Amino acid sequence: xxxxxxxxxxxxxxxxxxxxxxxxxxxxxxxxxxxxxxxxxxxxxxxxxxxxxxxxxxxxxxxxxxxxxxxxxxxxxxxxxxxxxxxxxxxxxxxxxxxxxxxxxxxxxxxxxxxxxxxxxxxxxxxxxxxxxxxxxxxxxxxxxxxxxxxxxxxxxxxxxxxxxxxxxxxxxxxxxxxxxxxxxxxxxxxxxxxxxxxxxxxxxxxxxxxxxxxxxxxxxxxxxx
Numbered sequence: 001x002x003x004x005x006x007x008x009x010x011x012x013x014x015x016x017x018x019x020x021x022x023x024x025x026x027x028x029x030x031x032x033x034x035x036x037x038x039x040x041x042x043x044x045x046x047x048x049x050x051x052x053x054x055x056x057x058x059x060x061x062x063x064x065x066x067x068x069x070x071x072x073x074x075x076x077x078x079x080x081x082x083x084x085x086x087x088x089x090x091x092x093x094x095x096x097x098x099x100x101x102x103x104x105x106x107x108x109x110x111x112x113x114x115x116x117x118x119x120x121x122x123x124x125x126x127x128x129x130x131x132x133x134x135x136x137x138x139x140x141x142x143x144x145x146x147x148x149x150x151x152x153x154x155x156x157x158x159x160x161x162x163x164x165x166x167x168x169x170x171x172x173x174x175x176x177x178x179x180x181x182x183x184x185x186x187x188x189x190x191x192x193x194x195x196x197x198x199x200x201x202x203x204x205x206x207x208x209x210x211x212x213x214x215x216x217x218x219x220x221x222x223x224x225x226x
Contacts, residue, residue: 017213018177018195020169021113022147024156025123027181028199029107029137030100037099044095045083055082056096065126068150072127097132105202107138108221113214114142122165122178124149124156145169156180157188166192177212179205 026032038049045051056062061078064070070078076089110119125133125148134140145168152161166173173193180186186196197208210217 015195015212017117019175020118020120020144020171020177021214022120022122022165022176022178022194023110023139024178024180024182024185024199025121025125025133025137026100026129028103028179028205029110029121029139030102030133032099033101034099036101037095037097040095040098044091052095055079062126065128066124066149066155068153075126075128093128093132096128100129100132100136102137103202104138105221106205109202109206109209109215110139111142112219113209114139117214118144118169120145120147120165120169122147122156122161122180124161126150156182156185159188159192162189162192162194179208 023029034052035049038052041047041052041055042049056079059078059082061070061075065072065075076092079092080087080089113119119139119142121143123130123146127148127150130146130148130150134146145165147161147165147168149155149161152158152164154160156162162173162178166176169176173189177195177197178186178189179197179199180189181199183198186198190196195212197205197212199205206215206219209215210219
């Protein structure tokens, strides 16, 4: 969720449109509601919702997945061991990923931007959530590269994940824009020379894209294509 709704968007007035726009996922492209996953886990496992935190967070499984120290199969194996027996792996994935829900207006805006500008992702995301978002987030067809913390071995705001993304896209930081809901991530990106747009609402995102020449000023989701 946004950590500072009072901090204004910062961008370089008069600069040319970015050649690559990087989007964060959780809090921008998708909503993340862990309580929904806790309820799904409780219903599926017949346990209290606190068991969800024990398995995914207190065990360190989530943290290690996020930085690539634990792959999908290893994580599922550890979860099975914590539960003391065999378990339907697909059920575990469904419960974990039930915390995610797409934001259709954001997805539509990204597809609009991608019609004229390269779009990519920089996200602190584990491989289970990454697979779900790629399949259900509504932007898979227009994202050129998905850059995840588990690939970089570090989390935003560490510079390593931004540097990996820039190498993958073959661009200089000054040619890019990051859309993120956290000010610390944006501050780190700006230190490298990237432009930054703080997501605190869809309208802020829409206005910021228009100010940078990435969409028409009057564009709104749901408009028919020309």
